[in-house]
Amino acid sequence: MLKPRLRSFLGVMALAWGVTACGSPSSNVKKDDTKGGAKAKLDTEIPEPQVGGPGEMVKKFDLNKDKRADLFKVFVYGTKNGKRVPVLVRAEIDLNGDGKIDVRRFYTDDIKKRAEFDLDFDGRFDVIHFFDDEGNLVKKAYFMRSRNPRRPDLLKYYEVVGKKKARRSVLVRKERDDNLDGRVDYWEYWENGNLDRIGRDTDYDGSVDVWEKGGSSR
Ligand SMILES: [Ca+2]
Ligand SMILES: [Ca+2]
Ligand SMILES: [Ca+2]
DSSP states (O other), rough: OOOOOHHHHHHHHHHHHHHTTOOTTGGGOOOOOOOOOTTTTTTTOOEEEOOOOOEEEEEETTTTTSSSSOEEEEEEEETTTTTTEEEEEEEOOSSSSSSSSSEEEEEEETTEEEEHHHHHHHSOEEEEEEOTTTTTTEEEEOOOOOOTTTTSSSSEEEEEEGGGOOOOOEEEEEOOTOOOOOSOOOOEEEEEEEEEEEEEEEEEEOOHHHHHHHOOOO
């Protein structure tokens, strides 16, 4: 059985993905729906996340209907077809309702360019996804062990294949920095969904010492 908190978290995640994936951001702007009615009872023990900065407008959404905002859409004014309109630049989500943001998605010209995830809810972002100009995933950077934001301990690279609606991102390479010295020491090369070969830099001088044949089907 799923715990209620986890169920709520999964619900918010599913809803958040649906809402933030919708077309034109300005058409999705709704009134703040967190005010609640007579029955509204705010959990004052945990403050809502503080989202937005100077020049930014924040629209709040309560996706799991617990009377606390969990999705925050951030807009700045831009120009579209000669008109001054709010433009979506960021969506921030508190998945587990602890008052801290766990997912941030960044947009340029309505296309998502980057997404950051705090997978273990400790307030530190652990994974960053990067997208190309069409919003296709091209890279993931993991900071599971590394505390240095410039030095991910794992990178995954993707190639975008297929046309139009069939476009998808396929894993082609993994690079790992096992000894956390900022230099890759483990490589995986993937072809057609299969691990083709592995390279290891066993003396950590930056170049591969041992090649192994892949063979895994995943
Ligand atoms: Ca949170
Ligand atoms: Ca974390
Ligand atoms: Ca290394």
